[in-house]
Amino acid sequence: MTNAHEHAGDSSRGFEAFNARFLTPEQVARTFVAPTQYWDLLSSGHSVLRGPRGSGKTTLLKMLQPIALAAWQAPEAPRACELLDFTAIFVPADILWSEQITTAAGLQADAQRVAAFRHQAFRAHLALSFLDTLSQCARSETVRSHPTLKHLAITLTPAEEAELVRSLAEVWGADVRVPSIFGLRAALHREMASIIHREPSKTTGAPIAFSWIPVIESAVDLTNTMIGQPQRKWALLLDELEITPADLRDSFFAAQRSTAARLVFKLAYFPHAELIENKPAGGPQERDDFNAIRLGYPNKEAAYPFCRALLNRLIEEVDAPPIDRPEEVLGEGLFDGGRSSRRVGASSYAPGGRAYKAIQSLQKKDQSFARYLREHKIALDELASLSESRQAEVRKITPVVYVRDDYIKTNTLGQHQQLEYRSRKTLDSYVGAYSIFAISEGNPRILINLLHPLVRAYKHGEQPVDRGKQARHLAQTINRFRRTLAGIPYAQIDDNLHVIDLVNEIGYFFFDQVQGPKFEPEPTLSFVVDHRVTEKQKEALGRAINLGVVVQVEDLRPEEALTASAAGETQLFRKRFRLAYMFAPEFRLPLLLGRPARLSHILGSDAVEGVPAPKQIAGGDQLDLWQDLVSEEPDS
Numbered sequence: 026m027t028n029a030h031e032h033a034g035d036s037s038r039g040f041e042a043f044n045a046r047f048l049t050p051e052q053v054a055r056t057f058v059a060p061t062q063y064w065d066l067l068s069s070g071h072s073v074l075r076g077p078r079g080s081g082k083t084t085l086l087k088m089l090q091p092i093a094l095a096a097w098q099a100p101e102a103p104r105a106c107e108l109l110d111f112t113a114i115f116v117p118a119d120i121l122w123s124e125q126i127t128t129a130a131g132l133q134a135d136a137q138r139v140a141a142f143r144h145q146a147f148r149a150h151l152a153l154s155f156l157d158t159l160s161q162c163a164r165s166e167t168v169r170s171h172p173t174l175k176h177l178a179i180t181l182t183p184a185e186e187a188e189l190v191r192s193l194a195e196v197w198g199a200d201v202r203v204p205s206i207f208g209l210r211a212a213l214h215r216e217m218a219s220i221i222h223r224e225p226s227k228t229t230g231a232p233i234a235f236s237w238i239p240v241i242e243s244a245v246d247l248t249n250t251m252i253g254q255p256q257r258k259w260a261l262l263l264d265e266l267e268i269t270p271a272d273l274r275d276s277f278f279a280a281q282r283s284t285a286a287r288l289v290f291k292l293a294y295f296p297h298a299e300l301i302e303n304k305p306a307g308g309p310q311e312r313d314d315f316n317a318i319r320l321g322y323p324n325k326e327a328a329y330p331f332c333r334a335l336l337n338r339l340i341e342e343v344d345a346p347p348i349d350r351p352e353e354v355l356g357e358g359l360f361d362g363g364r365s366s367r368r369v370g371a372s373s374y375a376p377g378g379r380a381y382k383a384i385q386s387l388q389k390k391d392q393s394f395a396r397y398l399r400e401h402k403i404a405l406d407e408l409a410s411l412s413e414s415r416q417a418e419v420r421k422i423t424p425v426v427y428v429r430d431d432y433i434k435t436n437t438l439g440q441h442q443q444l445e446y447r448s449r450k451t452l453d454s455y456v457g458a459y460s461i462f463a464i465s466e467g468n469p470r471i472l473i474n475l476l477h478p479l480v481r482a483y484k485h486g487e488q489p490v491d492r493g494k495q496a497r498h499l500a501q502t503i504n505r506f507r508r509t510l511a512g513i514p515y516a517q518i519d520d521n522l523h524v525i526d527l528v529n530e531i532g533y534f535f536f537d538q539v540q541g542p543k544f545e546p547e548p549t550l551s552f553v554v555d556h557r558v559t560e561k562q563k564e565a566l567g568r569a570i571n572l573g574v575v576v577q578v579e580d581l582r583p584e585e586a587l588t589a590s591a592a593g594e595t596q597l598f599r600k601r602f603r604l605a606y607m608f609a610p611e612f613r614l615p616l617l618l619g620r621p622a623r624l625s626h627i628l629g630s631d632a633v634e635g636v637p638a639p640k641q642i643a644g645g646d647q648l649d650l651w652q653d654l655v656s657e658e659p660d661s
Contacts, residue, residue: 073294075296156209263293378409479495539614
């Protein structure tokens, strides 16, 4: 991953600098941290890996390859090698399967003919991926000499390789000139070039249906026979199905039921996938035919072990001093769940404590909060001595107190509450170890963007890293994330509705809940999809889920899912969601789940409980306007 890190200061690359798609398996292995889902993916059955953009799907697939496992030096690597009972063939998505073939076909080519040429391109691409894996197993010394990967090594004499190549070339219809793996690769590349330059629209005769399944089945059967391992399993790792044409995608899912037992499928896809939920009758079914593995952490605490492990791995990579606690690098934050107080045995609610001072400050300037304390008989000087149940009540409101106190300046004179807000241009309330972990959502790409410059600062003597520097890098990361969203074509439905529009409407509603005139002890910070949400809004929500800007936090119960399916409802209906915590600093929100509201109410499409049109946050200090604070130049 070192090569990717060299681009960390290049804002034009943004998050793509850390995209595993551009890294070799060895580079991916260098800083790989295995989330719990990785061990499920190692199972010998079919799997569908679902996660938003940047959640690590490509990384996890690449870490099933023999050459990646051989390079992995983590303590848990031997366990993974022992569990692996298949040979992984990684097949990255390629634009050649769709746009280039469609362009070459011309606008006049019929859909059936274009699909046939697309499948032919995929056949050649799949054959090349198989040969890549075959070469790794036959020629990689790291695989052959690895103590727990020897069972994946393949031994071929020159004569056996020539015979295998001639057999594969015959069934694949490849014009091989030199009977070697290299010669067969050359023949496949010639075929790819021919496909690109061919014009289906001008080709006479009926289009040929080029099925890809015989390509891989013949490769598995002929190779297993040649090496004397007839039961050897192979896994087809198909990445980025969301950008794969629908006809190919359908064939991948259908193949889970129709191919030989020696072939396993590991498919990576976006989380909002109607293809999986709305399967045709007789198609592969979750749990019966494949294991659905979901990446992401609806509950922020569930992401913390992975975040700590990744931080430790980045520290090792730059040869910085090892740590016992992440606070040694990032310090303590407002949203650490009371860890710092428990560690030192002091109450944050005692006079002089962090929570005490925030409650005291907000009480003085926020009439509605002072009234809340009076009505609930919460006395400032008795906070530390309250009963456990009363302390739990105070702990529940403390995150809201923190962000409200940070943003509210004063209230004006008079009987009516009239708040004034600070034009805050710093995010120091959102830094510290567990705040940064929560904001990252455990998304590897976001977390690496956040941590890499801070780990460098830690190595150079900042222990912990200056909070102002953390705040600047957090603002930079949020702005990169925003700009990346703005530049993604599929983030926009039409000329009028973009995923960012949806985020802004929801964010402004939540802002009013947290920072409005009345103190809300449990503000609305999540939502459920109801019948009044329009089709266009649901489509925008699905794209927001796939991009990681909206997070599902609850599944339907089995009986609810059955009812929803019978009613023809989409997979979004009646599920609970929240905005990604990446947007909490922008909308001045606590890192909480909060109460749910109906999405139609939030978006103003509820005819009974309409809400005003979204308004700008007081002070107009949205992050994308903070140009003076988000210089892309890395700190020295």
